[in-house]
Amino acid sequence: MILGSLMFSISAWSCLVPQIQDLALFFEGVSKWTEVQNDKSFLLALKRPVFLNIALKKDQNTEIRWGSDKIKGEDIQLCWRNSKKDKLQITKGFMRVTLVKVEPGLLKSWIPFDGDLFYRKDSQVIQPKVKARSLAEDS
Numbered sequence: 001m002i003l004g005s006l007m008f009s010i011s012a013w014s015c016l017v018p019q020i021q022d023l024a025l026f027f028e029g030v031s032k033w034t035e036v037q038n039d040k041s042f043l044l045a046l047k048r049p050v051f052l053n054i055a056l057k058k059d060q061n062t063e064i065r066w067g068s069d070k071i072k073g074e075d076i077q078l079c080w081r082n083s084k085k086d087k088l089q090i091t092k093g094f095m096r097v098t099l100v101k102v103e104p105g106l107l108k109s110w111i112p113f114d115g116d117l118f119y120r121k122d123s124q125v126i127q128p129k130v131k132a133r134s135l136a137e138d139s
Helices: 002-013 020-026
Strands: 032-036 050-053 063-066 069-072 077-080 087-092 095-103 106-111 115-121
Touching: 050 115
Parallel strands: none
Antiparallel strands: 032 050, 032 115, 050 063, 063 069, 077 087, 087 095, 095 106, 106 115
16 A cells, blocks of 8 residues: 555656746747647647647636537646657646647647547637528518
8 A cells, every 4th residue: 555655656746847938948939729620731630629728928827628528727747758748748637638748839649538639829720611691681
């Protein structure tokens, strides 16, 4: 029991918290990233796409949104997973996801049941065309 709690304490202490400038480098100075269909695509993911809004300024909060679900706030913990700073773990409670820098402009994560998810800068993601809606005519 003591060994188990000691191992948990060591792993909690080993979190290398990223500085704002490190996050800006990792996210290429862009705070909004959007899930795309695959690693070659620039098209918005088809089902419940994930939207990342990473705090790159001290007065912002990190937020992750997918479908109607959202996690955000100061209780989200960010940690580097390696010394190269190309893997960033985001944790809130039992939710944990690691973002991996695949190449410039492309991030990847792995989610249980969904597998690999890929993200691009929001400004590069092609949104589906939606037909403009008009008001129903009075009859």
